[in-house]
Structures are given as C-alpha cells and as structure tokens.
Amino acid sequence: MILFLDGGYTLADGSAACVESIRECAQDEELVSVKICEGMDWDGIYRHLEDAHAIVLAADVYLDSVSANVLEFLEKVEQAVIGGESIGGKFYAILYTELYEGEQTSVAMEVLKNFCVHANITWGRGLGIGGNKVEAVSGRRSLWNRFRRSAADFRQRSLREQALFIGEKLQGTDVYIKPEEVSRKEYIRKMNHEMKKSNRVKIAQNF
Amino acid sequence: MKVIVHDLQEKLWQELGMKLQDQDIVISGDADSGGRDIGGLMGKCSQLVLISRCVYGGFSPFVQGVLEKYKKHFGPLLELRHGQTHYAVNSANKNTFGMVCCFYGDNITPREEQSARILSVSDGISLQARGVRIAFYDTVDKIRQLNGIIV
Numbered sequence: 150m151i152l153f154l155d156g157g158y159t160l161a162d163g164s165a166a167c168v169e170s171i172r173e174c175a176q177d178e179e180l181v182s183v184k185i186c187e188g189m190d191w192d193g194i195y196r197h198l199e200d201a202h203a204i205v206l207a208a209d210v211y212l213d214s215v216s217a218n219v220l221e222f223l224e225k226v227e228q229a230v231i232g233g234e235s236i237g238g239k240f241y242a243i244l245y246t247e248l249y250e251g252e253q254t255s256v257a258m259e260v261l262k263n264f265c266v267h268a269n270i271t272w273g274r275g276l277g278i279g280g281n282k283v284e285a286v287s288g289r290r291s292l293w294n295r296f297r298r299s300a301a302d303f304r305q306r307s308l309r310e311q312a313l314f315i316g317e318k319l320q321g322t323d324v325y326i327k328p329e330e331v332s333r334k335e336y337i338r339k340m341n342h343e344m345k346k347s348n349r350v351k352i353a354q355n356f
Numbered sequence: 357m358k359v360i361v362h363d364l365q366e367k368l369w370q371e372l373g374m375k376l377q378d379q380d381i382v383i384s385g386d387a388d389s390g391g392r393d394i395g396g397l398m399g400k401c402s403q404l405v406l407i408s409r410c411v412y413g414g415f416s417p418f419v420q421g422v423l424e425k426y427k428k429h430f431g432p433l434l435e436l437r438h439g440q441t442h443y444a445v446n447s448a449n450k451n452t453f454g455m456v457c458c459f460y461g462d463n464i465t466p467r468e469e470q471s472a473r474i475l476s477v478s479d480g481i482s483l484q485a486r487g488v489r490i491a492f493y494d495t496v497d498k499i500r501q502l503n504g505i506i507v
Contacts, residue, residue: 213478214414217421224411248434249441256414256478259471263412266465337434337441344432 151175151315152201152238153182156208156219167207167243170308175316178202185222195229201238203273203315206261209281210246213256223261227268239273240265241315243308249336251279251325258323275323276311278304280331282340303328358506359383359398362407363418368496375503385418394422399429399447403454404485405506407499410459410492413471426483442482450484458502460493 153168172180181197183189185208198204208215230236242261244254254277265272281304307326314321328336358380362369366386376382381397398404408419415423431443457476464472473490480488493499 211427212420212423212482213475214420214423217417217424220411220414220417220420224417248443253440256471256475259467259474260412260414263465263468263471266467267412333436333441337436341433 150179150181150197150200151203151205152197153180154204154206154222155182155184156206156222157185157216166305167308170305170312171205171315174309174312178316185218187218189222191225195234198226198229198236198238199234201236203241203318204236204238204270205241205243205315207243208245208257210244210254210257210277213253214260215244215257223264223268227264230268230270236268236270239271239318239320241273241311242275243311244275244277245281246277246279247282247340249279249327249333251277251327253277253279255323255325272320273318274311274314274321276307277323277325278307279326280304280328280336282343303330357381357401358403358405359401360405360407360506361419361422362405363409363416364407364496364499372496372500374500374506383422395426395429398426400449401453402449403456403506404483405456405458405502407458407460407502410461410464410468410472413468414475423479430483438481445482445484452486455480455483455485455488456491456502456506457488458491458493458499460496460499462494464492464494 151171153171168180168182183194183197206219208219214220240261242258244257246253258275258277261275262272303326307324331339358377360380361383363385366384369384381401383394406415406419409416411417414420429447430445433444434441435444455476457472459472469492476488476490489505491502491505493501
C-alpha cells in the first residue's frame with residue numbers, strides 16, 4: 150500500500166495530478182490519500198503508516214520550511230515510533246515552491262531527512278519542484294498559454310519519474326527542477342504581470 | 357523595538373529574566389496575542405529574535421506558524437536577488453532589521469545544526485534582514501546568554 154500525505158499544496162493544474170501519476174505507476178497497489186489537517190483520525194493514520202510500503206509527502210515550501218501543520222504531524226509520527234509503532238515503508242517527498250528554482254526546497258528536504266533519521270524511516274527520494282505558479286491552461290493558443298503548458302508538462306515528466314521510484318520502492322538521488330523552457334527573468338516578468346492583472350480584477354470586483 | 361518570538365512555556369521564559377525594554381514585543385505560544393497584527397509588528401521591528409526548539413534542523417511548529425503570519429509583507433510579486441528568485445518584501449524595516457535565530461535542544465546533531473544554520477541565513481535573505489546571528493544552546497537555561505546578543 151502507498152500512503153499519500155497531502156501536506157497542503159497548491160499545485161495549479163489540479164491537486165489530483167500528483168496522486169494520478171503515482172496511481173499510473175503502481176496500478177496493482179492500493180493508494181490511500183490523507184490530508185494533513187487538525188482533528189485527524191490518528192488510529193487510522195497509525196494503521197496506514199504501519200501497512201504502507203511507501204509514504205509520500207507532497208507539500209508547499211514557505212520560507213524554506215514545510216508548514217507548521219506538517220511539522221506537527223511529523224513530530225506526532227516520531228512520538229508514535231518512540232511509543233512502539235513500526236514504520237517499514239520508505240519515505241518520498243514532493244516539495245513545491247512558487248520560486249523559480251526547485252533548489253529552494255532543499256533546506257526543507259533536509260528537515261524531512263532529519264525527521265526520517267529520528268523516526269527510523271528509510272529515505273526514498275526527494276523531488277523539489279520550482280516554478281509552481283505556472284498553470285496548465287488549455288484553450289487559446291497564445292504565447293503565454295504555450296509557455297504555461299510547456300512548463301507544466303516539464304513538471305509532469307518529473308512527477309512521473311518520481312512515481313516510478315515510488316512504485317518500485319527504489320531509493321534515488323534527490324532531484325530539483327525548474328521550468329527550463331523559460332529563463333528566470335522571463336518567469337518573474339510573466340508571473341508578476343499575471344499577479345498584477347489578477348489583483349486588478351479583484352479590485353474591480355470589489356467595486 | 358524588538359520582536360521576540362519564542363516557544364517556551366511562560367514560566368520558563370519568566371525565569372530566564374531577559375532584559376527587555378517597554379516597547380519590546382514578546383510573542384509566545386502561551387501568551388494571548390490579543391488579536392495583534394503579528395506580521396505588521398515584525399515588519400516594523402529593529403530586531404527580530406526567534407527562540408525555537410530545534411525540530412529536525414528547523415524551527416518548531418509554533419515559530420514556523422508565526423513566520424507564516426508574515427506572509428502579507430511578503431510577495432506575491434517576485435524579484436531577482438543574489439541570482440535567485442525571491443518574494444518582494446514590502447515591510448518598512450527591510451535591509452535595516454537584524455535577525456537572531458536561537459535554537460535549543462539537548463540532542464541537536466551536527467547535521468541538524470547545519471540545516472538550522474542554512475535555514476536561518478536563507479530566511480534572513482528572504483526577509484531582507486541586515487544580518488543574521490545564529491546561536492545553539494543545549495539547555496533552556498543557557499538561553500540567558502542571549503542577553504549579550506540581543507540589544
């Protein structure tokens with residue numbers, strides 16, 4: 150069984166994309182998806198953690214860290230291990246940042262690895278995805294839409310690769326990606342333009 | 357004005373007897389924040405002091421939660437700094453405030469210490485601090501030594 154932990158992430162082209170990639174690569178295996186939030190069913194979580202062959206955490210990174218919610222969750226899991234729970238599955242991480250460089254998730258990745266050492270869980274592989282503000286939009290064939298589509302495709306390829314590692318329970322070197330198709334400067338320019346445009350729409354709607 | 361964010365129990369914090377001035381603001385898990393605009397206060401301070409249990413080489417959930425409240429002074433626009441993309445910082449104190457990151461814990465491994473150091477410097481760059489000082493203490497009692505660091 151694969152346990153997918155949704156640590157609150159803002160994958161623009163549909164939050165199911167990540168789960169779908171894993172499902173495609175591990176068709177014979179049950180996939181249980183759990184959202185990390187307050188008031189979780191901890192008995193159920195412990196059962197899933199014990200049964201899982203692979204644990205996958207997908208989360209946004211803000212100020213070089215996963216959210217406070219996710220940190221609390223990890224501490225509780227560590228406490229359970231100290232209390233006698235046994236977790237045999239490998240741990241995989243998929244971290245997202247809106248910043249261009251996927252490497253900007255590397256500090257948060259280290260924190261997750263340190264957690265694995267504490268909880269005696271084997272590290273599988275980390276994927277840090279930069280440029281997560283890009284949306285996969287179909288429709289008009291404008292240059293901007295083509296940019297967004299190609300950048301999103303780039304993300305999908307890496308997700309599928311990560312899913313293969315998860316499906317086969319393989320360990321691998323951490324990978325950090327960015328939307329190579331566009332330059333850093335172009336990404337910033339486009340993203341800021343989109344943000345200002347959406348702010349103008351919000352202001353107009355408030356009138 | 358200093359803003360001190362800590363995750364210590366109120367009793368322990370009081371026992372430390374830190375030297376504070378009237379205008380300094382202390383934000384803790386135990387004390388009621390009284391609906392204060394924490395992000396706004398952090399955006400005006402001359403020194404931001406983060407006192408945190410070292411959790412896997414990072415901040416504790418409480419301190420990280422407080423940092424998340426800083427979001428409105430941060431982004432959504434992006435800019436290029438030090439050859440990397442960063443959120444544009446909108447606060448009045450950018451490039452003028454100092455940051456002090458103090459981690460405590462009796463079992464901080466060298467690897468966790470390294471992670472915490474990189475995290476602190478990286479956050480200092482992200483928030484556009486003037487400088488970052490980092491301290492590690494193996495007991496809560498030793499946090500008193502911060503009296504010589506925070507001004």
